[in-house]
Amino acid sequence: MQKKQIGIISGKGGVGKTSLTASLASLANNDPEISPIIMDCDVDAPNLALILPAENEKSIRTKDTYTTLKATFLEEKCIHCRNCIEENYCEFNALEWDQNNKIPKIKYLACEGCGACQVLCLEHAFEINPVKSGEIISYKTKKGPNLVYGKTQLGSTTSGKLVSESKEFAKNLEGFEENDLIIIDGPPGIGCPVIATVSGLDYVITICEPTPSGLHDVIRAIDVVQQFKIPFGIVINKSDLKSSFQEEFNTFIDETGYEVLGRIPFDLSIAQAMSHAEPVVDYAPESKASQAIQEIYIKLKDQIWNHN
Ligand code: SF4
Ligand code: SF4
Missing domain, CATH: 3.30.70.20 (Alpha-Beta Plaits)
Known part of the structure; x- marks a missing residue:
């Protein structure tokens, strides 16, 4: 497989970005065709490590950064x-x-x-x-693939540089040459860390909810991705939310013609999986949300290896 890098971003936090990343990481890890490496570039609030803990203390490496x-x-x-x-x-x-x-x-x-x-x-x-502006941490996860993440120090003014350093750090890890899919949990927003994250990616997933603020934020996130001319797809989380805004949201999607990679329905399994610190596709593989994420994964593979 040709090496590909994908990122999952959102216009704001709390819309399911890390939850989706963890599930895609798990699906890629169980895919015999793929050797993934996972990164958390949400350096101001990294929490993917909570869902993907280290296999053992010995595998943890840290490097201080001075950016x-x-x-x-x-x-x-x-x-x-x-x-x-x-x-x-x-x-x-x-x-x-x-x-x-x-x-x-x-x-x-x-x-x-x-x-x-x-x-x-x-x-x-x-x-x-x-x-000292932060640190980069890497380890082999219990589930198998390596995880690399950056963590900013209080008072740091250079989150974007830490993202770039984390990406460079990952390239020097043993086994990186064999990794053919780099899955990055990006930061929310449109600032410097997001720009550092999406730079050089092959594909970006922008995740949002069908609400007025969700639409406003996804437009901003797409603006960033389009500046870099990176192919992208939208994932709509809580897609069946009973909201008077649904029609306006769907009209926007139809009129723009943006690629919708998938729709994840509201499903309590996601919250339950998060409270058990597990990707939902492992915690409740038969749930509606897991089925939707599995379809997203298949479509994602098709997009990045067959269409880009
Ligand atoms: S008081 Fe301020 S400006 Fe004056 S010598 Fe000290 S540091 Fe420099
Ligand atoms: S922010 Fe203020 S204290 Fe810091 S380097 Fe600039 S002038 Fe000096």
Whole structure:
């Protein structure tokens, strides 16, 4: 099989993205034609690891990342002139005056590492340095395939870079050459981490619910994917939701002609599977939701290997 990378994204969180990713990962793992590797690039809130835990502690590898810049204050150089405060060197309000010691103090979380204080202080009392911004974790899951995920550190301003580093990290894992399907749980939204996730993918699934906010958010997610000219398909979760908006939602889908990869009906099995930290296709394989996801998986394979 030719190696393919797919991502599952959504305009906002909580619409079933991770649940779908876990089930697709399980189906791919049980597919004799496929050797998958799974990634969680929702680096600000990674939780795929809860559903796909490690086979054992020994297989867990971690790597710290230093992609965020922060200011450091060099007290020995400071002449206590107060210019950094009085002339508002910091646009982000990350500098405050320490009256007792007559020096500026840096508010770590507020500092964006922009470097203005370093340039403006004539005594060179500020330096800009990389700080730990997160970590990349990888292991062999109990179900079999490797999982790689990034996790940002509080105060990190570089989630997108962590996504890119996580993708590079995965490429260097033993066995990556043999993996022919990379399944990525992407972040919600349309920001930098999403852009870093979809860059270089062969196919994107955008998952949404048939509600006014669901439609609004899926349009934004599709906008991002179209910028990269990546083929995509929509998965509609809770597709049978009793809502007066259904008609408007379906009209939009019909008029745009966007590919609908599948519709997952409302099914309590999904919530039950999540509470047991299991992909629904394993927890309740005969459920309506699992049947729908199995159809999505077959269609996905056809899309990525036969049509793209
Ligand atoms: S850090 Fe620089 S600008 Fe601020 S008080 Fe010290 S010498 Fe003055
Ligand atoms: S690096 Fe930028 S954000 Fe950080 S303290 Fe200096 S001026 Fe403020």
